[in-house]
Amino acid sequence: MGQDDIVLYWCGKKLPEVKNYEYYTQQTVFPCANQNTLNKPLFQVNNQLCLGPDHEVMAWLLDNGYQNSFDCIYIDPPYLTDSDYYAQIKVDTPGGTQRVKQRVFRDIGYRNLASYLQHIYESIAMIKELLSEQGSLFIHLDYHSSHYVKIILDEVFSPQRFVNEIVWCYGGGSGTRRHFHRKHDVIFWYSRGADYIFNPQYRPYSPGTIQRGLTKVKGDRYKLDSRGALLQDWWHDIPKILSPTANSNWKFPTQKPVELVQRILQAATAENSLVGDFYCGSGTTGEACENLGRRWVMSDNSIYAIQTSIHRLIRSSSRPFIVSSTQPEPSPPGDLSVAAEYFSNLFGNELTISLQSYQPKDNRPPSLAWIDFWEIGWLNGENFISLRQVIPAKRGQRVPDWVSLKLDEISQPLAVQVWDIQGGPVKMPITLL
Incomplete structure (x- = not known):
């Protein structure tokens, strides 16, 4: 550091120590909130x-x-x-x-x-x-x-x-x-x-400048740039x-x-x-x-x-x-009950999933109204593959509590994950009826 350098000092100032930290992948999200299918798309993430x-x-x-x-x-x-x-x-x-x-x-x-x-x-x-x-x-x-x-x-x-x-x-x-x-x-x-x-970057010219069709810079007059000022x-x-x-x-x-x-x-x-x-x-x-x-x-x-x-x-x-x-997944903020039914018909295989109840672990009463949004997908070890998401029309409004999906086959364990409106996920494996 040269004698003319100016720096800020405070008590305890030190250079950063870059440590090694664990990194836990918790889920992979394939945003698909408006489709009635549950097949993993082939996208690079x-x-x-x-x-x-x-x-x-x-x-x-x-x-x-x-x-x-x-x-x-x-x-x-x-x-x-x-x-x-x-x-x-x-x-x-x-x-x-x-x-x-x-x-x-x-x-x-x-x-x-x-x-x-x-x-x-x-x-x-x-x-x-x-x-x-x-x-x-x-x-x-x-x-x-x-x-x-x-x-x-x-x-x-x-x-x-x-x-x-x-x-x-x-x-x-x-x-x-x-x-x-x-x-x-x-x-x-x-x-x-x-x-x-x-x-x-450019901004629109003022109405007066556009009306004149010219702009003045240090006394000179220039034609307007089509991109703006x-x-x-x-x-x-x-x-x-x-x-x-x-x-x-x-x-x-x-x-x-x-x-x-x-x-x-x-x-x-x-x-x-x-x-x-x-x-x-x-x-x-x-x-x-x-x-x-x-x-x-x-x-x-x-x-x-x-x-x-x-x-x-x-x-x-x-x-x-x-x-x-950077930390293991925390304990869930509530208890969730889910029902699921899988059946075949003339149109293929269909899966219907419905949320039955949600009980927060704090002092709030049980209600599905506390769910911000929820997801459906596969479990790949600890990684939840979110393939279909259910969101409300507007945040804070009631989220739909059931969905019917078409899928080719069930090759991995299915799961539902809901997000509490006060923060945090609750993951629940699906048992098919």
């Missing part, structure tokens, strides 16, 4: 969703051939807000509509600043090793922590690898009368090398998700608009790029990658985040993906 702390997931990736593999990594870590973040969903139960409130994560705030800085420091150091030579990191922050993290980024990547500070402006109400309303986030963009991927680092055209009834609102705290992440990926990835997100939340990055045809690896330390991401990817008919964990 390239995308991964992992439950586990970001450091454990990244350490496993580095130990298993992913070094220098990611063209873009977008992360939206905690901001030092000293807050609890809850997901709230209305559930239609037999006793009426209930509001389910589930804590998703805890942001420790400034009370443990050194721990926060050490965690971010280790994350950024491992991300740099995962990035390809043409890769970029985009880290989404706000005023609580951006000034600290910028110095860490300069230390790990060097100031020469800083590309942009993107300012995302958004609307929404605020009750404060003691300061200006805080209505923007920042996204720091750092590249691994000098030859990073960049595809210029070159996008700047001040983004005010993508609104925050505010409407509680919007189809894009997954009722997940800190959820970002898919248009925001999609713009980043359009600018910093190529057609075959691999994208990472290790604080994936509701799975926005996965949906953006699916829209653009990018490969992805996402992770989160919250089972509720993983569940929301699975539900979201199923609903959007994504490509197949693997669900794994």
